[in-house]
Amino acid sequence: MKKIGFLSFGHWGPSFQSATRTAADALQQSIALAEAAEDLGADGAYFRVHHFARQLSAPFPLLAAVGARTRRIEIGTGVIDMRYENPFYMAEEAGIADLISGGRLQLGISRGSPEQVIDGWRYFGYQPQQGESDADMGRRHTEVLLDVLRGEGFAKPNPQPMFANPPGLLRPEPFSEGLRERIWWGSGSNATAIWAARLGMHLQSSTLKDDETGEAFHIQQAKQIRAYRAAWLEAGHARKPRVSVSRSIFPLVNEKDRAYFGASRQEGDQVGYLDEKTRAIFGRSYAAEPETLIAQLKQDEAIAEADTLLLTIPNQLGVDYCAHVLEAVLTQVAPELGWR
Template identity: 50%
Template sequence: MKAFGFLSFGHYASDPRQGPDAKGMLTDALEIARGADELGVNGAYFRVHHFARQAAAPVPLLAAIAGSTKRIEVGTGVIDMRYENPLHLAEELAALDLLSDQRIAIGVSRGSPEPALRGWEAFGYTGSTDPRGADIARNKFDLFLRAVDGERLAEADPRQFGPGQRLRVEPHSPGLRQRLWWGAGTRETAVWAARHGVNLMSSTLVTEATGQTLGDLQAEQIDRYREAFAAAGHGWTPRVSVSRSVFPIVDAEDAMWLQLRRAEGSDQIGVIDGFRSTFGRSFIGEPDELIDQLREDAAVMAADTLMLTIPSQLGPEPNLRILSNFAEHVAPALGWQPNTQGPVTGYPLG
């Protein structure tokens, strides 16, 4: 592990007695990101969900964070392509990339199950023959990449430009593709992402249940991704992230997390989208114990970026304490140093 950040699910409540409301969630996210930047944490990443009391429309939040921090990378895990206009998304992310001095790490994918039945159709995106919408997500992603790469996709008005001219979406941010990630829950999808020349954001679960740990399943996924990326000859070094829930117990103030150990102390098997899947455990314990456990997690050690899933609904103070404890007592033993130079740019393969 060479970089770490936090991954927020952005939950909020209709009743402020049960947690932050929508505005509170957004302002808490901004405060947590500012505090994380001061700690030298590498990244602030946010889940994106629709028709739910969770974070959505990430660009305004990421822009606010980028505008009020100095070094921290801002990103998503992940934007659901089923709900997006590919060209509009390419415009928005190019603008965000330019304003943030290339401090973005934007994860996109087909997305996870949402509360709405075929909710993307309510957004105006119809025509999917797949009940999960994977077909339109991948078709949109292909068009999105072409726009990001600056391909001239629209015929120009000949009255203004003369005949035969074509236009690209603006603004254009050179190198933006190298700051895009695909969220993959299978080995096959990871290889697909490698062939498309984007970074890998290994999902919070794997849609397999073989008896192997999540870490071992993801490590195999990462190996296949890197082999496929190298074989494709893209000419640059990709990044790989995994996410984990980690709660260091440093003193009595942290003892509240021990109640999670019994419920979430081992990998879980469940069904998502009709597939038996492996979900990750929570790591809870004293720093030396966590260091040993994370070193034994093959995916954590294979990845260059670790995203800590945080209980954002509890507010800035406990979440910044989690990040501070991890940064001070755990992360240095795993190869991390405080972020003093800006966003991570990539690491050698292998």
């Protein structure tokens, strides 16, 4: 059995062909799609976070709204760029969204991806400390957040407060019990996956990672997952780890599906460079008739290793079409693979 949810980038733009021409369209349709996914029996609604782009950005208002309008599905991110975040304020926002949803928040965080602007985190008021890289800064912010989410007081109270304080040192409020155990790290390498395991974070692995061995993407990703699980076991955590992978999967079941994706079937991985130093491998997309998809997906070692599958959806095609894609995967593909 696997948990199956969707991952939306929340694109919007003025094209007459887009169902999300404004930011308001993208946000309101994100909520509507989460409701539709829950009705279909999906397990999660996850949202990407990008700054300085016509996509979803600050996630907590959206997560809170989705949490208020749904009752069962997990709500989450994939991922929040921690280079841009104040860990203390983030703990408050995350606590609020988690409490509104009744403890369904699965918070995916990371050091971020290639950006729309140069060093965008500087505009948000952050810069690496001496000797740090921006990635180091993101991991430092993460460790502070994890510490705050333990719920222990650390701030000295005012002896003459406006309102009565509980005894002892204070913590950010509201505090959501258990959220610390629902933090995920979006990892693009084996090393950061191992780091995340040692800190007790779950693992999110997307459709790209560092090309560390030259092997097929799904094989490298499966090895990353195994290294993560071994590090988790070595760390001695009492609870079980979770692992998600993202995939673009489009069953071709009608003429609209074939018109959108029938001519763009990607048969292999792609390799490129994220910057001058980092060679990355991008996993293939899957688009085929259900019986063909089932045969192809049986060969994907990383999906087999993961307990959660996030389906990347083309949100600009509208809620109804994205719900159709989810339903096709859930009813015509997943059962045949033993995922449901």
